[in-house]
Amino acid sequence: MGRALLRLAAEDARLFVVAAVTGSGRAPEEARDTPVLAADALAKAPPFDVAIDFSQPAGFEAVLGLCQERGAALVSGTTGLSADQFAALDAAGRRIPVLWAANFSAGVAVLAELVRQAAAALPGWDADVVEAHHVHKKDAPSGTALQLGAAVAAGRGRGPAYASLRAGDIVGEHTVQLAGPGERLELIHRATNRDIFARGALEAALRLARLGPGRHEFGRLMLPGAGR
Numbered sequence: 376m377g378r379a380l381l382r383l384a385a386e387d388a389r390l391f392v393v394a395a396v397t398g399s400g401r402a403p404e405e406a407r408d409t410p411v412l413a414a415d416a417l418a419k420a421p422p423f424d425v426a427i428d429f430s431q432p433a434g435f436e437a438v439l440g441l442c443q444e445r446g447a448a449l450v451s452g453t454t455g456l457s458a459d460q461f462a463a464l465d466a467a468g469r470r471i472p473v474l475w476a477a478n479f480s481a482g483v484a485v486l487a488e489l490v491r492q493a494a495a496a497l498p499g500w501d502a503d504v505v506e507a508h509h510v511h512k513k514d515a516p517s518g519t520a521l522q523l524g525a526a527v528a529a530g531r532g533r534g535p536a537y538a539s540l541r542a543g544d545i546v547g548e549h550t551v552q553l554a555g556p557g558e559r560l561e562l563i564h565r566a567t568n569r570d571i572f573a574r575g576a577l578e579a580a581l582r583l584a585r586l587g588p589g590r591h592e593f594g595r596l597m598l599p600g601a602g603r
């Protein structure tokens with residue numbers, strides 16, 4: 376994701392990347408002339424308006440803390456965060472603009488609302504969320520699967536069962552299945568290119584930078600007409 380973000384940000388005149396951060400400090404080729412810091416040197420980051428975090432849960436508190444110290448905004452797509460880390464995000468939202476999303480695609484933002492409506496209309500049916508991702512993905516179920524599960528629970532009062540598949544280079548596929556007697560309803564999203572997540576995060580960062588403190592939501596920020 377870091378590579379996609381650097382490549383796409385370089386093509387967007389509205390954005391200037393002051394530094395990239397990786398765990399090791401090793402620079403990807405997409406960094407070109409952008410300074411690259413190791414995670415343990417994060418405090419040396421030059422002044423910035425918004426940090427964009429796609430890392431691992433172990434790196435989350437550090438970037439959240441830095442944004443609070445600097446009074447900067449944070450966009451995060453890191454999945455697998457703990458309840459304590461989400462509580463820290465809520466607390467930070469009282470001082471700075473923050474936006475965490477399990478998925479930065481427009482399609483999933485719409486899908487979550489469709490799932491809530493379908494689960495509310497079919498409360499007695501079995502609900503399952505099935506997700507498939509590439510073999511390098513560390514967390515399961517995916518953040519998006521949990522988001523869709525929360526939408527099922529919001530619709531019918533109880534969550535679904537989850538199944539996860541890790542295979543090859545699958546970008547990200549999510550199916551919500553509602554099964555009743557004699558019929559099945561499937562709502563499916565397939566991402567075929569990681570650039571959609573990077574584009575969504577960059578656009579969210581541009582919008583978030585103009586907002587005040589708060590825990591902002593990707594769907595509301597990007598698709599205000601999508602209902603809810």
Ligand SMILES: NC(=O)C1=CN([C@@H]2O[C@H](COP(=O)(O)OP(=O)(O)OC[C@H]3O[C@@H](n4cnc5c(N)ncnc54)[C@H](OP(=O)(O)O)[C@@H]3O)[C@@H](O)[C@H]2O)C=CC1
Nearest residue numbers: 376397398399414429430433434452453454477478479572
């Ligand atoms: N919300 C969304 O739309 C999406 C979310 N994601 C999520 O984003 C995260 C990253 O995914 P992906 O890019 O595929 O993962 P990668 O493993 O390819 O990249 C992770 C990056 O984070 C760095 N990193 C690892 N540990 C730390 C740390 N403790 N502190 C700071 N940096 C660290 C790594 O550095 P190094 O290589 O040096 O270790 C690397 O640059 C995952 O949680 C994934 O689920 C992914 C796609 C879309």
Ligand SMILES: O=C(O)C1=N[C@H](C(=O)O)C[C@H](O)C1
Nearest residue numbers: 454477478512517518519547
């Ligand atoms: O790690 C990934 O690749 C992805 N992670 C996110 C998730 O956990 O839902 C979003 C997307 O599916 C890709």
